[in-house]
Amino acid sequence: MKQDGVWDNKNIICDVLGRAPDVEMGSFGDGWSLCRWRQFVGTYTLPALPQPIFTVHVAGKPQVKTWDRDGWTETSSIPGCATIVPAGMPTGWLVDGELDVVTLSMSSDVLAGQPHAEQFNKMRFAFADPLGVALTRQILSELYAPQAEERTAYVSAMVNALKAHILSGPPAHGNPTEIPVSDFSAYRLHKIMNAVLANPAEEHSLDAMAAVAGVTPSHFCRLFKKATGISPHQYVMKARLDRAQQMLVQTDLSLAALSEVTGFTSQSHFSRAFRSWFGMAPSDYRQQERRGLH
Secondary structure, eight states, X not given: OEETTEEOHHHHHHHHHTXXXXXXXXXXXXXXXXXXXXXXXXXXXXXXXXXXXXXXXXXXXXXXXXXXXXXXXXXXXXXXXXXXXXXXXXXXXXESSOEEXXXXXXXXXXXXXXXXXXXXXXXXXXXEOHHHHHHHHXXXXXXXXXXXXXXXXXXXXXXXXXXXXXXXXXXTSOOOSOOSOSSOOHHHHHHHHHXXXXXXXXXXXHHHHHHHHTSXXXXXXXXXHHHHSSOHHHHHHHHHHHHHHHHHHHOOOOHHHHHHHTTOSOHHHHHHHHHHHHSSOHHHHHHHHHHHTO
């Protein structure tokens, strides 16, 4: 529908993708709108949206990039990541495989007076938000279930919890050193994910990550995959490959040296992993990207 003579977020995205959302809930009459979108490989240019949008990457191939000034971002969004797109900012998207995301758009009236509303004033791409992802997945599972009065009330409560979580500020706000709980928590998962992203070359063994989470390794694997859509090993591997991808362009390190500093056991292991993930050899990627810079 149109708001004050302009399309809302849902209609603009529908126009760009050429399809309606798979499922939707809410409307801008209520000040918010939640939609699930599934799209396949391609590049998409999204014009400036009238409302800011919080996006959760729930599934699909882990290779989604956005346009950043003069090229595609070195890092990629993977299932389990969240992205904030501010109002009034055109964006470009590169999708290598199926894209499966949920968007939550909120009106300026909903954001007015919120303590962390400024987080919606700038682009924030592919950050870890385990609680936001877990809430979104739970909402989706209920939306696809048979409708009942009690389920409608439950879904509304979950959406309200997701909105409250988002409006409380991004995960980067505050960084407490101790959380006084013994059970597994979203904070602990977020702490583990950030530690991997900060130092992907470190070992990050399953036993060590599970110890930080305070659960057994097998239970940690289940919890991690439920929250992010991928295994802990895949998450560590993706973080290493993203760092290697940056260094291929920004440094002159040999492939052997680069594989060592990014945590791979050998150059051949690095090359196989890179080709499997990105579809080309690391040396070919370096040449391709450097040609594009000239």
